[in-house]
Amino acid sequence: xxxxxxxxxxxxxxxxxxxxxxxxxxxxxxxxxxxxxxxxxxxxxxxxxxxxxxxxxxxxxxxxxxxxxxxxxxxxxxxxxxxxxxxxxxxxxxxxxxxxxxxxxxxxxxxxxxxxxxxxxxxxxxxxxxxxxxxxxxxxxxxxxxxxxxxxxxxxxxxxxxxxxxxxxxxxxxxxxxxxxxxxxxxxxxxxxxxxxxxxxxxxxxxxxxxxxxxxxxxxxxxxxxxxxxxxxxxxxxxxxxxxxxxxxxxxxxxxxxxxxxxxxxxxxxxxxxxxxxxxxxxxxxxxxxxxxxxxxxxxxxxxxxxxxxxxxxxxxxxxxxxxxxxxxxxxxxxxxxxxxxxxxxxxxxxxxxxxxxxxxxxxxxxxxxx
Amino acid sequence: xxxxxxxxxxxxxxxxxxxxxxxxxxxxxxxxxxxxxxxxxxxxxxxxxxxxxxxxxxxxxxxxxxxxxxxxxxxxxxxxxxxxxxxxxxxxxxxxxxxxxxxxxxxxxxxxxxxxxxxxxxxxxxxxxxxxxxxxxxxxxxxxxxxxxxxxxxxxxxxxxxxxxxxxxxxxxxxxxxxxxxxxxxxxxxxxxxxxxxxxxxxxxxxxxxxxxxxxxxxxxxxxxxxxxxxxxxxxxxxxxxxxxxxxxxxxxxxxxxxxxxxxxxxxxxxxxxxxxx
Numbered sequence: 001x002x003x004x005x006x007x008x009x010x011x012x013x014x015x016x017x018x019x020x021x022x023x024x025x026x027x028x029x030x031x032x033x034x035x036x037x038x039x040x041x042x043x044x045x046x047x048x049x050x051x052x053x054x055x056x057x058x059x060x061x062x063x064x065x066x067x068x069x070x071x072x073x074x075x076x077x078x079x080x081x082x083x084x085x086x087x088x089x090x091x092x093x094x095x096x097x098x099x100x101x102x103x104x105x106x107x108x109x110x111x112x113x114x115x116x117x118x119x120x121x122x123x124x125x126x127x128x129x130x131x132x133x134x135x136x137x138x139x140x141x142x143x144x145x146x147x148x149x150x151x152x153x154x155x156x157x158x159x160x161x162x163x164x165x166x167x168x169x170x171x172x173x174x175x176x177x178x179x180x181x182x183x184x185x186x187x188x189x190x191x192x193x194x195x196x197x198x199x200x201x202x203x204x205x206x207x208x209x210x211x212x213x214x215x216x217x218x219x220x221x222x223x224x225x226x227x228x229x230x231x232x233x234x235x236x237x238x239x240x241x242x243x244x245x246x247x248x249x250x251x252x253x254x255x256x257x258x259x260x261x262x263x264x265x266x267x268x269x270x271x272x273x274x275x276x277x278x279x280x281x282x283x284x285x286x287x288x289x290x291x292x293x294x295x296x297x298x299x300x301x302x303x304x305x306x307x308x309x310x311x312x313x314x315x316x317x318x319x320x321x322x323x324x325x326x327x328x329x330x331x332x333x334x335x336x337x338x339x340x341x342x343x344x345x346x347x348x349x350x351x352x353x354x355x356x357x358x359x360x361x362x363x364x365x366x367x368x369x370x371x
Numbered sequence: 372x373x374x375x376x377x378x379x380x381x382x383x384x385x386x387x388x389x390x391x392x393x394x395x396x397x398x399x400x401x402x403x404x405x406x407x408x409x410x411x412x413x414x415x416x417x418x419x420x421x422x423x424x425x426x427x428x429x430x431x432x433x434x435x436x437x438x439x440x441x442x443x444x445x446x447x448x449x450x451x452x453x454x455x456x457x458x459x460x461x462x463x464x465x466x467x468x469x470x471x472x473x474x475x476x477x478x479x480x481x482x483x484x485x486x487x488x489x490x491x492x493x494x495x496x497x498x499x500x501x502x503x504x505x506x507x508x509x510x511x512x513x514x515x516x517x518x519x520x521x522x523x524x525x526x527x528x529x530x531x532x533x534x535x536x537x538x539x540x541x542x543x544x545x546x547x548x549x550x551x552x553x554x555x556x557x558x559x560x561x562x563x564x565x566x567x568x569x570x571x572x573x574x575x576x577x578x579x580x581x582x583x584x585x586x587x588x589x590x591x592x593x594x595x596x597x598x599x600x601x602x603x604x605x606x607x608x609x610x611x612x613x614x615x616x617x618x619x620x621x622x623x624x625x626x627x628x629x630x631x632x633x634x635x636x637x638x639x640x641x642x643x644x645x646x647x648x649x
Contacts, residue, residue, distance in 0.1 A: 216441070
C-alpha cells in the first residue's frame with residue numbers, strides 16, 4: 001500500500017469524520033482515499049476553494065466535536081499558517097498532513113525534500129508550541145496519523161504530520177490492526193456550564209466547550225482569558241496564553257516526541273535522520289556494521305517539541321554525530337545543541353538536494369572522516 | 372416608583388460583555404438589535420445558534436455580546452470556518468457577521484464559493500464602504516472618487532456591487548437594506564433564518580467616524596437620512612437607467628429561490644454510500 005493511502009486509512013481509524021482539501025501534489029492520494037472512505041463512515045469530504053479555507057473549515061468542524069484533518073504540501077502549508085496559529089490560540093484539535101516537496105515556491109512538485117521542518121515549528125506568527133511527527137515508512141503514515149489525532153485530542157492542539165514525497169508515494173507492506181486494537185484518544189468535552197465557563201487556558205488541558213450544547217462558548221483568536229473572553233489590551237492575558245500553551249505541551253515532550261535507536265548501544269558514530277532520510281541511514285548502518293564500523297541510527301519520530309532530553313541521553317557516549325537531512329540543516333542546530341561537546345558533529349545533505357542520500361555517498365563520508 | 376423592566380431581547384446578551392466597542396453613531400447597534408429581533412421572531416433556540424465573526428467592526432456585533440456559541444476567526448475567513456461548522460453539525464443555525472472588506476476583499480473567494488455550493492449558512496455583510504477599524508482606508512466598496520485616508524486624491528477604482536456578486540455566484544437568497552430600513556431588514560433577516568439555503572444579506576451601514584467624515588456627513592442621523600434619500604427599491608430600479616442609478620442604493624430582496632442545500636446532499640450521499648456497501 002502507498003504511504004498516502006495508509007495515512008487516509010489511519011485518519012479514518014482514528015475517528016476522523018471531516019476532511020477538507022485543496023488539490024496539490026504530492027498529497028493528492030490522501031484526498032482520493034478520504035473521498036472514498038468518508039461517506040461510508042458518514043463523514044464529510046469537502047474540496048474547498050483554497051488551503052486557507054481547508055484549514056478554516058477543519059477548525060470550524062472541530063468545534064462541532066468532530067475529528068478533522070486536512071492534507072497539503074509546501075505551497076498549501078504556507079497558506080495555512082495563519083489559521084494553524086488560530087488553532088493553537090483557540091486550542092482546537094486538528095491534524096494537518098504536510099507531504100513535503102522540493103521548494104521554495106512551486107519548486108518540484110514530486111521530488112522529496114525536508115524544507116518545511118522549521119516552518120512547521122515557527123511558520124505562524126507569534127510565540128507558540130506545536131507538535132510535529134515525521135513518518136519514515138508507509139506503516140508510519142498509518143500509525144503516526146492515528147497518533148497525531150490522539151495527541152491533538154489529548155492536548156487540544158493542531159498536530160502536523162510532516163511527511164515527505166518519498167514516504168507519501170512509496171509502496172510497502174502496511175499492517176492494519178483490527179478495528180479495536182489501535183488506542184484511540186478522544187478529547188474531553190465540557191459536561192456542564194461551570195466546566196464550559198473554564199473552557200480555555202489550563203496547563204492540564206481544559207475540557208472543550210464544543211458548539212450546540214448550550215454553553216454559549218466564546219472562541220477568539222484575540223488575546224483572551226480562561227473563559228474565552230477577549231482581553232485585547234492586557235499584556236498579562238497574552239503572557240498567560242503564551243506560557244500556558246507552552247506548559248501544556250513542553251513538559252510532556254518525552255511522551256509526545258518519541259525517538260528510535262537502531263544499533264546505537266555499542267556505537268561510536270551516530271547517524272541522526274528522520275523521515276525518508278532515515279531509510280537511507282538505516283541501510284547505511286547495516287552496511288557499515290558488516291564492515292565492522294560501530295555505527296547506529298538515532299531517529300527522532302517527533303520533531304517538535306524537539307526531544308532534547310532523549311536525544312541528549314542517546315548521544316552521550318558518542319564521538320561522532322552525522323546529521324542527515326534533505327535540506328541544508330533545519331533540525332541540525334537542535335541536534336548540535338544536544339550532542340556531546342567533545343563529539344565531532346557534522347551535517348550531511350544529499351549530493352543533490354531533492355534526491356535521496358545515496359548510501360555509498362554517506363558511507364564514504366563516514367569512513368573518509370573516520371580515518 | 373421603580374419601573375425597571377428588562378429589555379425583551381436582553382436574554383440574548385451575554386452577561387458581563389458590556390460595554391460594547393462600537394463608536395457612537397455606528398450602525399452596528401441597529402443591525403445587532405434587528406438580528407436579535409429576527410432570531411426572537413423566528414423562534415431560533417439560543418442553543419442551536421452559532422455566530423461566526425470575521426475581523427473588522429462587524430465582527431463585534433455578535434462577539435462577545437450575543438449569548439450564543441461564537442467563533443471569532445481570522446480576517447476574511449468566517450465563511451470558510453462557518454462552512455466547517457455547518458457541515459460538522461447541520462442542526463446548527465450558522466450565521467456569519469462580516470464586513471465589506473472581510474467578505475469581498477481578503478475573503479472574496481470564500482463568499483462566492485459558499486454561494487456556489489449553497490451551504491446553508493446565513494451571511495450578514497455590513498457594508499460601510501470603508502475599512503473602519505484600521506483607520507478609514509479605501510475598500511473594494513468605496514465609491515469612485517471618494518477621498519479616504521489612503522486615497523487622498525480620490526479613489527480611482529470602481530466599487531463592487533456585493534449583492535450582484537453573490538447573485539452571479541449562485542446565491543439563492545440575496546437582499547440589501549440600509550440601517551434606515553429597520554422593519555424590512557428584520558423581515559429579511561427572519562426570512563434568511565427560516566430558510567435552508569445559503570442566504571446573503573447586505574446591510575449598508577453608517578460609519579460616521581471614518582466614512583461620513585470623508586464625504587462631509589459627520590452626523591449619523593444625517594447619514595441615515597442620506598441612505599433614505601438615495602435608496603430606490605429593486606422594483607423601481609428596474610425602470611431606471613444606469614445613469615439615473617449612479618450614487619443610489621438599490622434595496623430589496625433580489626432573489627429568493629430554493630436549491631438543493633449542501634448538508635442535505637451530504638445526508639443523501641451518506642445514505643446512498645451505506646446502501647451500496649451493504
